[in-house]
Amino acid sequence: MLAAIAVVSIWTPVASPIVAARWFSWPNILILAPVPIATAAAALMTWRALGSRAETIPFAGAVLLFVLSFIGIAISLYPMIVPYHFTLWEAASSERTQAFLLVGTLALLPVILMYTGWSYWVFRGKVRADAGYH
Numbered sequence: 001m002l003a004a005i006a007v008v009s010i011w012t013p014v015a016s017p018i019v020a021a022r023w024f025s026w027p028n029i030l031i032l033a034p035v036p037i038a039t040a041a042a043a044l045m046t047w048r049a050l051g052s053r054a055e056t057i058p059f060a061g062a063v064l065l066f067v068l069s070f071i072g073i074a075i076s077l078y079p080m081i082v083p084y085h086f087t088l089w090e091a092a093s094s095e096r097t098q099a100f101l102l103v104g105t106l107a108l109l110p111v112i113l114m115y116t117g118w119s120y121w122v123f124r125g126k127v128r129a130d131a132g133y134h
Contacts, residue, residue, distance in 0.1 A: 001062070002043055005069055009036070012076055019076045032075060039068045 013020035046061030081091040
């Protein structure tokens, strides 16, 4: 994953002068510097945690690397959703469609979360850590 992040991080500004200007012009380089610095810190934290018996730190580090990668891509391509063809606003659905989806989400998301919580509650303690495949 680190190799893929490095390849995309190098290739994207080389392939697109617009992206290179966004990341490397002044004062953007100063404003956007926390993203690659946080990515390097997350990669180092994850790499060091892989040798220990910790289970949550490598998982959290991998999630953080994915989130930071998506933030980097979003910064590079904003406001384009389909690169160099459609902006965020051109690709968005109508307000009525978004309102319909919002109502559906507000109705179903609590049900999904309650069912998931109930499932975890019912099956808590059923699998031991040394049980093998799980």
